[in-house]
Amino acid sequence: MAFITKKDRSKERFSLLLLDLEEHYFEQHTAYNLTARGPEANRRTSGSLKICSKSIIFEPDDAVKPILKILLKDCKGIGAVEERGHNPFTEGFFFFFSQIYLIKEENMVAPYKYERGEKRVTFQLEVPGKTEDIVQILLQLHRASCLDKLGDQTAMVAAILQSRLARTCFDKNSFQHVTENPHMECVAEMVSPLVTNAGHVCITDCNLYFQPMNSYPDSVVQIGLHSVRRIYKRRHGLRPLGLEVFCTENDLCSDIYLKFYSTKERDELYYYIATFLENHIVECTAESYMLQWQRGHISNYQYLLHLNNLADRSVNDLSQYPVFPWVISDYSSTQLDLLNPASFRDLSKPIGALNTERLERLLERYRDMPEPHFMYGSHYSSPGYVLFYLVRVAPEHMLCLQNGRFDQADRMFNSVGETWKNCLEGGTDFKELIPEFYGSDSSFLKNLLGLNLGRRQGGGRVENVELPPWASDPDDFLEKMRLALECQYVSEHLHEWIDLIFGFKQRGSEAVAAHNVFHPFTYEGGVDCDSIEDPDQKIAMLTQILEFGQTPRQLFVTPHPQRITPRFHNLSATPSLSSMSPSMESFEDLTEESKKMAWSNMNKLALQSCHKIHKELGHKYSCANSSGESERKALSSCLMLPDDKIVVCSSWDNNVYFYSIAYGRRQDTLMGHDDAVSHICWRDDKLYTASWDSTVKIWKCVADDISSNKRTQFDLLAEFEHEAGVNTLDLSPAGTLLATGTKEGTLTLWDIASPLPLNQLTCHSGKIHQVAFSPDSRHILSVGEDSCLVVTDVQTGMLIATVHAEQEQRCFCWDGNTVLSGGMSGDLSVWDLLSSKVIHKIPAHSGAVTCMWMNEQCSTIITGGVDKQIILWKPEY
Numbered sequence: 001m002a003f004i005t006k007k008d009r010s011k012e013r014f015s016l017l018l019l020d021l022e023e024h025y026f027e028q029h030t031a032y033n034l035t036a037r038g039p040e041a042n043r044r045t046s047g048s049l050k051i052c053s054k055s056i057i058f059e060p061d062d063a064v065k066p067i068l069k070i071l072l073k074d075c076k077g078i079g080a081v082e083e084r085g086h087n088p089f090t091e092g093f094f095f096f097f098s099q100i101y102l103i104k105e106e107n108m109v110a111p112y113k114y115e116r117g118e119k120r121v122t123f124q125l126e127v128p129g130k131t132e133d134i135v136q137i138l139l140q141l142h143r144a145s146c147l148d149k150l151g152d153q154t155a156m157v158a159a160i161l162q163s164r165l166a167r168t169c170f171d172k173n174s175f176q177h178v179t180e181n182p183h184m185e186c187v188a189e190m191v192s193p194l195v196t197n198a199g200h201v202c203i204t205d206c207n208l209y210f211q212p213m214n215s216y217p218d219s220v221v222q223i224g225l226h227s228v229r230r231i232y233k234r235r236h237g238l239r240p241l242g243l244e245v246f247c248t249e250n251d252l253c254s255d256i257y258l259k260f261y262s263t264k265e266r267d268e269l270y271y272y273i274a275t276f277l278e279n280h281i282v283e284c285t286a287e288s289y290m291l292q293w294q295r296g297h298i299s300n301y302q303y304l305l306h307l308n309n310l311a312d313r314s315v316n317d318l319s320q321y322p323v324f325p326w327v328i329s330d331y332s333s334t335q336l337d338l339l340n341p342a343s344f345r346d347l348s349k350p351i352g353a354l355n356t357e358r359l360e361r362l363l364e365r366y367r368d369m370p371e372p373h374f375m376y377g378s379h380y381s382s383p384g385y386v387l388f389y390l391v392r393v394a395p396e397h398m399l400c401l402q403n404g405r406f407d408q409a410d411r412m413f414n415s416v417g418e419t420w421k422n423c424l425e426g427g428t429d430f431k432e433l434i435p436e437f438y439g440s441d442s443s444f445l446k447n448l449l450g451l452n453l454g455r456r457q458g459g460g461r462v463e464n465v466e467l468p469p470w471a472s473d474p475d476d477f478l479e480k481m482r483l484a485l486e487c488q489y490v491s492e493h494l495h496e497w498i499d500l501i502f503g504f505k506q507r508g509s510e511a512v513a514a515h516n517v518f519h520p521f522t523y524e525g526g527v528d529c530d531s532i533e534d535p536d537q538k539i540a541m542l543t544q545i546l547e548f549g550q551t552p553r554q555l556f557v558t559p560h561p562q563r564i565t566p567r568f569h570n571l572s573a574t575p576s577l578s579s580m581s582p583s584m585e586s587f588e589d590l591t592e593e594s595k596k597m598a599w600s601n602m603n604k605l606a607l608q609s610c611h612k613i614h615k616e617l618g619h620k621y622s623c624a625n626s627s628g629e630s631e632r633k634a635l636s637s638c639l640m641l642p643d644d645k646i647v648v649c650s651s652w653d654n655n656v657y658f659y660s661i662a663y664g665r666r667q668d669t670l671m672g673h674d675d676a677v678s679h680i681c682w683r684d685d686k687l688y689t690a691s692w693d694s695t696v697k698i699w700k701c702v703a704d705d706i707s708s709n710k711r712t713q714f715d716l717l718a719e720f721e722h723e724a725g726v727n728t729l730d731l732s733p734a735g736t737l738l739a740t741g742t743k744e745g746t747l748t749l750w751d752i753a754s755p756l757p758l759n760q761l762t763c764h765s766g767k768i769h770q771v772a773f774s775p776d777s778r779h780i781l782s783v784g785e786d787s788c789l790v791v792t793d794v795q796t797g798m799l800i801a802t803v804h805a806e807q808e809q810r811c812f813c814w815d816g817n818t819v820l821s822g823g824m825s826g827d828l829s830v831w832d833l834l835s836s837k838v839i840h841k842i843p844a845h846s847g848a849v850t851c852m853w854m855n856e857q858c859s860t861i862i863t864g865g866v867d868k869q870i871i872l873w874k875p876e877y
Contacts, residue, residue, distance in 0.1 A: 013067060013104055014050065014059045016195035016216070017400040020071075022154075024053040024161055024198055025214050029134065030126040033058055033068070034092060049123055051137060053157045054145060056095070058123070066105035066113070070121070072145040073756075074099045078138050080131065081122060092124035093135050099754075101404065109395045110452060112404030114753055116718070151535025161198055162187075170200040170211050174220040180204040183272060186265045190221070191236065191257040191316050194383070194400050201258060203269060205276075208245065210256060223247060223255055230284075231273050233266070235312050235320070235553075237542060238529055243270055244314055252305060252435060257316040286310050286502075286555040294563050300485050300494055301438050307502050308435075311552035312524075318383035318397075319546040324433045325497045326351070327490050328481070331417035336470040336480055338487045348496040351423050351430040352376045353515040358425065361834030363515070365801070368836055375517045377793070377800040378428045379549030384795055385431045388413050392465075393444045395451050403751055403758070408734040408777055409454030415466035416477070427817040427834055428778065428793075428800070432501075438485050442474035495560040503556035522551045547795060591857070598858035599815045601877040603830045603840035605861065608872040637679050637851075641703040648687070650677035656689060658706055668706060670714050672697055679728045683735050686717065692725035696740055698752070720750055720757075728770050732777045737794065739780050741768025747782050747792060759797025763790040769809070774816035781819065781833075783809040789819065791833060803836045805829070813854040813861070822849025822863055845869055 016025060031049040035042070047060040058068040077096035100121070102113040125131050144156035165187045172182070182204050189196040190210055199212040208228075210221040227247045234242025236259045243266050247255040260266040286307065293303035308322035315321060330336065330343045337343050346354060352375065353359045366375045379385075387398045391406065391413065398406055406412075413419060422429050436444050445465040447453070453462035464474075471477035484490060499505040505514040507523065520526040527545065532538040638649040646667065647659045656670040656677055675693035682688070687701035700715040724744040731738055737758075738750040745764035748757045764784030771782045779800065780792045789803040789812075805823070812821035819831040826845035829838045845865030853862045861873040 012217075013063060013107065014048070014057065015396065016192070016197060017396045018057055018067065018069060018103060019052055019195065019400075020054050021194065021400070023055065024157070024196075025216060026051045026053065026137075026161075026164065027214055028216075029130065031058070032092075032124045032126070033060070034122040034124055049125075051134065051141075053141060053161070056138070063107040064105075066102035068121070069101040069103055069112075070095055070097050071099070071101075072138070072142045075142055075145075076118065078135065078142055080135055092122050092128075093131055093138075094120055094122045096120050103404075109399075109449065111399065111406055112753075114404075149536050150539055154539055155535060165198060165200070165213060168200070168213070170202040170209065171220075172202075174209060174211060174222075175204065176207055176222060180206050184265075184268060186269075187261060188265075189259045191242065191259050193316060193318050193394075194397055196259060201260075201269070203272060208256070208273070210258065221256060225273065225276055228273060228277055230309075231270060231277075232309055232312075232314075233270055234314060234317070235524065236317065238524075238527070238545060238550075239263075241266055242314075242317075244316070245273075252315055252322070254314065254316065257314060290556075290560070294561055296564065300491060300563075301435075301482070304494075305435065307498065307555060308552070311502055311555055313552055318386050318401075320550050320552070321381060321383075321386045322435050323381045323501060323552065324435050324438060325494075325501075326420065326423070326433055328484050329420070330470075331420050331468040334469045336468075336484070338484060338489070341489055344484075344489050344493075347490070347493040348500075348514075350376075350500055350514070350516045351380060351432060355424050358427070358834065359515060361832060364835035364837070366517070372520045373517065374519045375515060376428075376430050377519075377791075378430060379518055379522055379551070380430050380432045382431075382549030383547060385549070386434060388431075389434055389436065390444050391453070392447050392449065392451065395449065403754070405736060405751075405753075406453055408732075408736075409456045409462050410733075411776055411778075412453055412462050413465055414456065414462060417466070417468055437478070438482050440478065442478050445474040445477065491563045495562050498556070498560045502552055502554065503560050504558055506551065506554050518551060519548065521545050522549060524551070524553055544797070595815070595858045597877060598875050599818050601875040602818060602820055603842075604876045605820075605828065605842050605873045606876045608874050610872075611870045613868055613870055636677060639680060639682055641682060641706065643703055643707050645707045646703070648680060648682065650680045650689065652676040654691070654693075656680060656687070658712075660709075667709065668712050670699065672699065672714065672716070675725065678726060681729060681731055683731055687714075688729060688731065688738070690726040690729045690740060692727075692743070694722045694725055694742075696720040696722070696726055696729055696738070696750075718752070718755065720748075720755060722746070722748065727767055730770075730772045730780075732773045732794075733775060734777060737773070737777065739771045739773060739782075741771045741782055741784075743767045745784055745786070747771060747780065747790075749780070749792075749794060749797065759792075759794075761792065761797060761799060763792060763799055763802075764788060770811050772812065772814060774814065776816060779816065781812065781814050783812055783821065789821070789831065789833075801833060801836065803831065803833065805838075810848055810850050811852040811863075813852055815858070820852070820854075820861070822852050822865070824848045826865060826867070828863065844871060 019025060028048050028050045031047065033045040033047065045060050045065065047058055050057040055069055055071045075095055075097045079094060081092045081094055098118055099114055099116050140160065144153050147153045147156065170185050182202055185200065185202045188201045189198045197212050199210055202209045206225060208223045208225060223245060228245055229248065230246040232244045233240065234244050236242035240263050241260050242257065244254045244257045289303060289306040292298045304324055305322065313320050313322040325347060326345050328343060329345045352362060362375050366373055383401055387394060387401055391398045423431060447463045455461050467474065467477045471480060500514060500516050504510050505516055511517050527541060529538055529542050532541060634652045635649045636652055638647055640647050645661055647661060649657045649659065651657060654673050654675060654677060657666055658668040660667045672689060673691035673693050675691055677689050677691050679690040680687060682701065685702045687699045688696065690696045697716060698718040700717055705712050722740065722742055724742040724746065726740050727743050728741045729738060736752055738752055740748045745762050745766055745768055747761055747763045747768065749759040751758055763782060764786050766785040768782050768784045771780055773780055778794055780794060782790045785808055787805045787808045789805060789809060790799060791801040793800050808824045809821040810823065812819050817833055819833060821829050821831065823829060826847055826849060828842040828844045830840040832839050844863055845867045847866035849863055849865045851864045859874060862870060864870050
């Protein structure tokens with residue numbers, strides 16, 4: 001597996017993947033975690049203390065105990081332990097913090113746990129004389145983490161890093177031979193998936209060395225120049241700073257990938273190695289590999305690996321991971337017929353153009369789109385897509401990329417057939433495959449690590465990947481995938497896919513004609529980050545591009561020739577192509593089909609009943625209070641707890657009220673805000689309240705306690721601060737993400753486990769009325785008083801689409817592609833987001849539609865408006 005490093009470190013608990021993205025690991029010290037509680041033997045835990053640029057990490061020697069991670073930005077104080085009559089720095093030092101992460105408890109790879117609340121932890125170094133220096137380093141890094149602007153934080157950390165590197169040099173005692181003559185020495189970073197490690201590079205007349213600043217994972221990496229087979233210049237972070245060195249014929253795994261701080265130093269090292277090796281290797285160009293492939297000297301698999309290498313794709317860079325095509329389209333038959341063209345995908349078209357109906361909708365949006373034009377809102381290769389396929393063998397990479405959590409169970413790579421179907425039909429899923437699908441290691445299809453990846457909506461656990469009926473087991477699946485890649489049909493058509501990904505149809509008018517246009521930022525030269533002066537904008541732009549994915553470097557500017565292929569024998573008749581019976585369609589599949597059926601008929605909504613409410617203006621709830629007296633409240637929103645006994649109402653008088661349905665009286669009151677409570681939602685015994693006091697708060701709210709008439713203790717679990725009043729909120733289906741919209745038009749995405757926003761953007765010019773996650777949690781739709789419907793990508797925070805409506809839309813429901821919204825005129829509108837158009841209007845209310853509800857099966861809709869009418873609807877089909 002290309003993802004796994006050559007040296008087995010499976011028994012090591014700490015890795016650079018425990019750091020945040022773009023974080024640096026500086027040094028480690030043997031230390032003790034001191035506690036004042038418990039038995040004497042448990043008050044002193046030995047381990048290793050890691051000093052990093054954004055955090056400190058303590059790895060206990062006892063593998064059962066969790067690794068502790070404290071973000072420096074969460075620290076309220078750092079200092080020496082002072083005891084009378086002693087040098088304070090001999091007693092240790094403390095951290096006073098608001099949050100701590102617990103990782104790999106019981107030595108298990110699992111989503112990170114965390115504890116919140118102000119706490120203190122004390123450490124004592126085995127060598128007390130270093131304590132004062134360590135405290136000063138930590139205070140300096142803490143100051144950097146507390147700077148207001150991300151650009152300033154990054155600049156200060158970079159200055160600290162360069163200062164540390166400048167104070168050291170390569171230790172020449174590491175030379176393999178005393179007679180070696182050094183040619184060049186400089187600083188660089190060693191790159192591996194999602195992480196980099198700073199240190200010193202030295203090249204001699206015999207060896208290339210890299211010495212990590214922190215001596216991790218080894219004190220020195222040594223590569224003999226005589227063993228180097230190929231070297232490649234690389235783009236890293238869109239800049240020409242990378243160099244990758246290969247010592248074997250394994251085209252997928254390199255021996256070292258270095259990122260330099262200047263192109264000049266990178267090129268000097270490259271040309272020195274190239275000159276030294278000119279009599280030992282032949283530099284291969286795309287054209288030379290093409291000739292070998294055309295004549296049958298190398299396989300389709302080998303050729304694609306060579307092209308990926310030449311186009312800057314590397315397994316060490318997940319934003320530029322090697323890309324391979326889907327070649328099979330049949331994942332339902334019991335036998336795979338490789339002589340039938342219908343078994344294959346049309347390689348002349350990008351994934352997004354394989355479905356004609358979807359393509360038409362995409363093209364309509366493309367024609368109406370302002371500059372810059374692009375047909376697809378997501379790429380065919382990105383870090384998230386790579387780890388989607390490889391999470392079972394690289395779980396720690398997924399946890400690193402997604403802030404310590406796995407993806408929602410239903411969004412995991414659960415089935416090959418389901419994934420292909422979503423690539424064909426999904427509105428934003430256009431991903432291709434990775435080399436592992438055509439390799440020999442099937443472990444990425446099996447949950448060999450016994451990971452707890454969650455349960456799907458149908459109740460089943462996420463375990464091994466479900467294979468097509470024509471595959472008897474994972475090894476058989478890969479064998480047939482390899483046969484398909486090398487078969488007659490693919491060999492005759494592979495050049496068409498190469499034209500799209502690496503060739504003349506990648507850019508310009510040919511790309512437009514081939515329906516192969518992605519966002520301009522994904523192309524080499526599409527954005528010049530060095531020209532962006534504002535450091536915050538520069539970092540945000542770079543992060544957005546790297547997470548979104550990058551288009552390979554263009555290798556061919558003319559049509560790629562077809563392969564000269566012999567006729568192949570009938571592979572479909574071989575005994576290995578055994579079959580299996582398809583499984584019965586699950587209840588979950590039937591439910592999903594019913595939802596699709598309902599949404600496909602949303603333009604046929606039929607009015608079922610209409611009810612007049614509230615004689616007075618305004619939304620009020622009339623009920624008896626706890627004393628039996630009648631009271632009326634002006635409400636902003638309400639919901640019913642799962643037991644159907646309690647109605648929870650938020651009010652403009654700053655409170656949240658709990659009403660008993662059975663007794664018709666107010667049962668409890670939550671007074672938790674300083675201004676109107678604008679929106680509420682409830683999930684898993686937690687109440688989420690949004691307020692115009694610029695906060696969203698999470699409260700402990702146990703439904704059974706309220707229903708049983710107990711006096712409820714509403715414990716505040718978390719608070720999310722905003723710069724303006726919060727008007728609306730929504731929870732992701734998995735309950736791990738929170739989206740909020742403010743009165744000033746700002747959409748913010750939060751991780752429930754952290755008080756800091758994941759993404760934030762001003763997507764409306766006025767108040768946001770409603771925000772809602774798509775069912776797959778990949779996108780957020782928002783509507784505002786600027787009459788716009790805005791779709792935002794959850795992973796990148798990128799604004800994908802803005803649809804301008806004729807009138808202000810106040811509320812909506814959606815399935816990720818189609819929207820049912822209510823506007824100021826009282827009409828309901830059915831939108832197709834891909835074409836950005838209203839496909840049907842339904843007369844409903846005589847005034848603005850202010851609220852809308854849809855049941856889980858999407859078969860019942862209820863709308864309410866300022867005309868004081870509640871209307872029940874059902875789609876007819």
